[in-house]
Amino acid sequence: MVGANAMEIFLHLEKSNCRECGEKTCLAFAGAVFRGTRRIGECPRLNGAALAKFAADEESLQDRTVELAEYIAEMKRKLTRLDFAATAGLIGAKMSGETLQVPVLGKLFGVRGDGTFVTDLHLIPWVVVPLLEYIVNCPGTPVTGEWISFREIPGGREKYALFKKRGEDVLRELADRYTDFFDDIIHMFDGRAVDKQFEADVSVVLLPLPLVPMMICYWKPDEGMASSLNIFFDKSAGANIGVDSAFSLGTGIAQMLGKLATHHGF
Ligand code: SF4
Structure with a gap:
């Protein structure tokens, strides 16, 4: 198995815990597949369509892993x-x-x-x-101090729906649930609270890279209005890292915090 984790394998299974494979639960079977001691096809309950989907997912995962390794080697x-x-x-x-x-x-x-x-x-x-992109390609455009949304980075409009789902929505749900969320972000990522921007209740600036400040603004729920959260970048982000790296940093931070919250709570 390359890249997939036991939970991704588990999602392909029937989840009936029928034990026909010899394992006590589907999750135990998924763990064994992940460790390489069992093969996914050893679950007799897996139908052809599920097997084909698993194979397709696995193939594309392996392709992506190889592409990524080649890309990193080229950048190095x-x-x-x-x-x-x-x-x-x-x-x-x-x-x-x-x-x-x-x-x-x-x-x-x-x-x-x-x-x-x-x-x-x-x-x-x-x-x-x-x-790596930053080290190799950043032209060193000075930070402007002007904040723009992800959508305003050249090429960001088309990718914004996914950026919102994987980045902003994940952080908003965490901020809704955990009162100390922003204190923890500041502590973990060496961020700093700044004067409230765009009339947000909380504004925190992180520095994923020296010339790439990123600001998270959170508006608490208020009088029947749902909360909201936006991630902003400095106007120079398009030149200094480009939209794909901005996407990667914004969603990467959100996904990492989401996993930490799920596994450990904070
Ligand atoms: S045979 Fe398949 S469905 Fe049954 S417990 Fe094993 S993995 Fe789960």
Whole structure:
């Protein structure tokens, strides 16, 4: 199994816990498939359509994983050709010996000249891809201080529905449920509360990358009106990272917080 987790496998199963596969539950069977000790086809209750869908999902997942690995390898090759000292000055990073150090959400991410990373951060794609893009392609456009919505980033209009669903809606639901949500975000990501913007009840600024400030604004429910939440980027985001990396950062942060809330509560 590449990439899929046990829960994704579980979703393909009948969930009847019939035990015909020899496992006590469908979830236990999904875990065994994930670990590679069982094959999905060993569930006799799985019909052809479900099996075909699983195979298709698996194939596309593997394709995407290979594409991603190739893409990251190509970006690393480009890294090795960069003048790190000049790049550091351009993108708000600094040099420590031969290592380029980029602050990412309050933590330093180091890159050596041979393209290897020096970091305590988890190397998850939603951070690594925008970071590599930023180091290789950021032109160093100064931050303007003017906030724009994701929709206003060039190319953002077409992707906004998905950005809202995977990013803004996830954060809004968390903010509705957890009173300390924004304090936790500030603590985890080295963010800062700022004067209320756009008449929001809470405005928090994060710095996913040095020249890419991102602001989360939350409006509490009020007199029958539902709450709302928007993620804003600096007007320079289109030039400094582009819409795909903005999408990746905004939704990546939201998905990570959503998973933390589900598994641990905070
Ligand atoms: S045979 Fe299939 S449906 Fe039955 S418990 Fe195993 S995984 Fe679940």
